[in-house]
């Protein structure tokens with residue numbers, strides 16, 4: 001989103017608006033005219049829980065895992081603190097096999113760079129890594145003191161250390177101990193396989209109400225092939241058993257969740273040297289220099305063997321994927337280099353220490369892309385499995401033999417190790433995505449959300465706080481006490497004067513809870529003062545979405561969402577939420593550039609001139625944050641009132657505008673929510689590729 005930061009803040013009238021969905025025939029609900037509603041002395045006591053994702057912290061990634069530390073005796077350590085395993089004859093055979101396989105891979109890359117045959121990588125796998133993978137186990141329920149709502153911070157920061165995240169409150173119980181003991185997180189290889197599972201739409205909708213997640217204190221080795229928390233199945237089981245209790249789950253740190261072989265490789269100084277030298281093999285390619293618009297910042301430089309390298313932070317790639325690039329590859333990015341040099345003069349120390357996390361990829365982005373292509377398969381990305389002792393053998397082997405052979409070996413090794421390193425990063429990425437998925441699902445009541453990135457190595461989006469309800473600015477109160485409700489018979493199936501009628505509006509839903517009124521009609525659901533139950537057809541948005549969705553990386557415009565099941569026309573899909581801020585505050589945020597226009601909606605359903613509030617989803621939102629624009633969108637937006645009857649504070653609900661098949665991307669029409677007059681002047685190029693694509697959106 002960083003490239004789409006606000007344009008001139010005077011374009012403020014582009015902020016998505018709900019007024020545009022208000023048809024000329026619809027009118028403000030009568031209930032709005034009861035002045036008393038607006039002077040209700042209700043307080044907004046909704047303390048909601050928020051998880052905030054941040055990218056992995058330098059200290060997390062730089063530290064060797066506890067796992068390795070435990071297994072390594074002092075005498076085994078070499079200068080880099082890594083256990084060195086002497087090669088047996090068999091290992092040396094493996095070494096030869098490794099090198100010849102690496103060479104085959106190299107040849108295949110050269111011959112057919114687009115060939116994504118997985119067997120190349122299967123060949124590269126010298127042995128199954130099951131034996132060396134430490135499975136990580138959930139430690140089972142520890143009786144935790146119940147936390148009151150007041151104790152819970154309203155905004156919690158998510159770090160990869162996963163420090164004590166309270167997902168919900170409740171009483172503790174010993175029942176959990178037995179249930180939880182069977183839940184574990186499998187090896188990364190298992191995770192990779194499971195990451196491509198599709199969501200089962202028939203899965204349970206039971207919520208995890210009381211869950212405390214914490215950093216690992218103990219780690220047990222568990223049986224191979226045991227259930228993985230990270231698989232959809234065990235996750236569902238887990239959710240089913242924990243309905244009333246407080247559970248303690250020990251999460252592995254990201255590093256610990258990686259195959260030790262990978263950790264071993266990327267932290268070995270000699271391996272780093274190999275990879276570093278691999279850069280020297282690339283041509284100094286000024287013709288194909290990178291497009292500077294892809295680069296966010298240059299953050300470090302180093303001279304290696306007489307060649308000047310720059311550490312590049314790429315737009316839309318997290319810092320873990322900073323790469324070292326030769327000057328030639330940055331030929332068109334002179335301005336960025338100058339800017340870096342300028343910054344360096346003024347703030348060298350901060351600049352240098354800011355991003356360095358010890359395991360930056362010591363290779364160019366081109367090399368990453370090339371090797372990354374080999375990892376990619378039809379169904380996702382595959383990984384290399386390898387034993388640490390094999391790597392040791394490979395590393396040691398190049399020291400003997402004739403020079404020509406050594407050179408060849410070195411060449412193969414460089415590529416081989418680069419591939420392995422990428423596998424390591426893939427593991428890290430998958431772990432991060434899975435942890436984020438768990439966090440999101442713990443906050444999502446009735447549906448399941450899957451997170452998938454098979455496009456590149458990026459982890460969860462940075463700086464994104466996941467919330468489940470509006471987050472009002474400090475001085476804004478969202479009333480939660482409607483003055484009136486209906487008393488229709490048969491759960492409103494025989495309406496006398498149902499809520500929508502009292503409000504002078506149309507009946508929005510049919511008896512199957514599908515929306516039937518066109519966009520622009522206000523929706524009045526039954527509220528807490530009504531006598532009807534949840535089965536009432538006029539209670540839909542308030543019960544939460546039942547649609548399983550997948551947040552995934554698209555090939556064209558970053559993250560998006562797609563349906564993980566078939567959706568029927570009129571079905572409720574989700575609420576657009578974010579911070580509720582005043583118009584003035586939104587102007588300031590846009591001016592300062594701290595919020596993005598792309599993520600703002602005016603709450604101007606009732607009055608497009610004098611509305612008070614804006615939803616700002618830039619920093620806090622739910623999955624709807626990722627909805628992309630399409631000129632042929634399949635979701636419509638409606639303003640819905642439930643327990644808050646303030647005309648300025650409707651909920652924004654998304655409903656399917658047609659039948660949608662599983663796997664289809666879910667989109668809205670950004671046009672429908674902004675001032676059409678100035679569109680062309682300020683439009684952003686649209687890449688929806690629909691037949692009716694207008695070529696741009698606001």
Ligand SMILES: C[S@@+](CC[C@H](N)C(=O)[O-])C[C@H]1O[C@@H](n2cnc3c(N)ncnc32)[C@H](O)[C@@H]1O
Pocket residue numbers: 001004557558559560598599625626627628629630685686687688
């Ligand atoms: C509300 S965000 C949607 C999530 C976003 N794709 C992401 O990765 O965070 C809107 C941004 O997505 C991208 N986007 C959405 N729809 C698009 C479209 N039809 N064509 C091009 N870019 C689009 C633009 O970068 C836009 O600023």
